Amino acid sequence: MKKITLKDIAQRLGVTVGTVSHVLNGIDDISPDTRDRVLAAAKEMGYIPNISAASLRSGRSNTIAIIIPDISNPHIAFQIKLIEEKLKENNYTAIILNTDEDESAEYNAIVTACSRNVDGILICPSQRSRDNIRFLQTVEIPYVLIGRSFAEGDSDYVCADDEKGGRLAGEWLISKGCRKPVYIGAYKYIETSVQRFKGLCSAFSEIGVELTDKHFFETSPKGDLTRKAYEGLIASGVEFDSIVAFSDYIAFEIMTLVPRSVYVIGFDAVNTHLHIPCHHSSVGMTGNGWADTALQFLFDKIDGSDDSHRHLVDVKLYEF
């Protein structure tokens, strides 16, 4: 079946493509009569707009790119789902690009986004360096950081109140009688990871337990790195009665490795949508997390707003 174009509709009706275009784009300068005829013909002929053509001409694509470490992380997948819903309501489409926390994959993702003329980018930056964010700024596409921000820097962002989160995790452990926590977190160049540790330290500091760098073990949910990190913890000889994990994704794996007597707490509260059938504590964002706000910010910026868009989503402790 040949693809129907504006021209086909115009010819059939004896009007010009401009007229048809105006009708289909809801530009209200066409007589009700022609309008109805165009609408009817478009429907009957099964017209489907060619976004490539529209985008080439108009410079807008009604597409955004979502650049994230890993869609298979349940927390991220859920946020993406929420974003996609809102996007649909606004007649937008998303392209999802995974970086696996890799700098060059992230760079390629940004290039891909550009080459597809996306109107905006939501990005959870790998943060190993700032080169990619600088590059992102040079291409002049509106963007909002999601889930991670830079301590200094002029990027707009929406993320969890991670320091508070770390504190809540610490207070929960303290309430359980724990005095020797360790932290198995994401790499130290990831702000979010550092902030959570900072909050944890401050909670324990209040009861006179001082945590240092030796209580911070780095990992990533890739491959068997988490198991390796846990083995590193054991090998280090550091004593512990509890573990704070950077995310539930990591916490779950740790819970499969650790004796039951050790308290484990994670972040993200994925149980709010994934019903994991075992007791588990987690610090997560209130409400629906950053999805809605991030998209609102991005749309604002696409619409030309120059305001600063920064927001910390409040967190709380969840027990499942």
Added chain:
Amino acid sequence: MKKITLKDIAQRLGVTVGTVSHVLNGIDDISPDTRDRVLAAAKEMGYIPNISAASLRSGRSNTIAIIIPDISNPHIAFQIKLIEEKLKENNYTAIILNTDEDESAEYNAIVTACSRNVDGILICPSQRSRDNIRFLQTVEIPYVLIGRSFAEGDSDYVCADDEKGGRLAGEWLISKGCRKPVYIGAYKYIETSVQRFKGLCSAFSEIGVELTDKHFFETSPKGDLTRKAYEGLIASGVEFDSIVAFSDYIAFEIMTLVPRSVYVIGFDAVNTHLHIPCHHSSVGMTGNGWADTALQFLFDKIDGSDDSHRHLVDVKLYEF
């Protein structure tokens, strides 16, 4: 920063856009000298191709659409991740469209895919009716069904061997001494769901336990439907000592509701990548599931192959 176009490169070098285009597309009819100069200039000027323009002209977009019920289902998210990796290697990009099992959302997804000139579609069909698949056929975009197939019909597909899966689940329950299983599955218009039940029935039939329609309870992982289905099971008065759930996504939720003495088994074996810290049995695909094969099939069809592409991925029982 102004976007660099082929024209900019051509002008700077005193050649034509056609020449530049050939070089950048690797069409080997340009002298090594010009080729190197073009490549150098493109790199230095930070050229990023405009896919909208290329797509408009060539009819190809190097984009595929992935139409799925719900990206927040961990099993799906993981398969998508694998697909996205392969896509990247082939210089393709994916747009992800969630249907929530809704017919009209699915229809819209297909239209979106068309309007973006995708080269192919991977779709896990909602199956409430066949209208959308018929529509998909009329638009003449190569497509492959993933995870669900139609008993009759000429669509290509890659999915799990669901009947065998159901049988394995049944045999496992039997080995545990269960004699009164019930099935909490996806709607009966979903082939996959029916096939799994069929396999379950045949396993129990062999030991003289006949299951009927009253042992089949419908649900969906949306909202609190699973809890409702479980309440329906209780209200029905049907006796049971075990539950077979359509997916781990559903099984996990059921495990939070059911007494510990009841055996629960799900499908998908999400534990292979999501380390859920509790004992759980599941029937899942061997290897990496349908991701690789589905994409291979789709690429084949995009390349013009007319062969039939149908494949059942083998399944096995996982105990975690």
Added chain:
DNA sequence: ATGAAAGCGCTAACAC
């Protein structure tokens, strides 16, 4: 080996 030119389908500026 390179140039010239057409045209993909659409939007937008302007003319009538």
Added chain:
DNA sequence: GTGTTAGCGCTTTCAT
């Protein structure tokens, strides 16, 4: 209220 026209950036055909 509708027609006319240019042109977005690219690929592709044909000429040289």
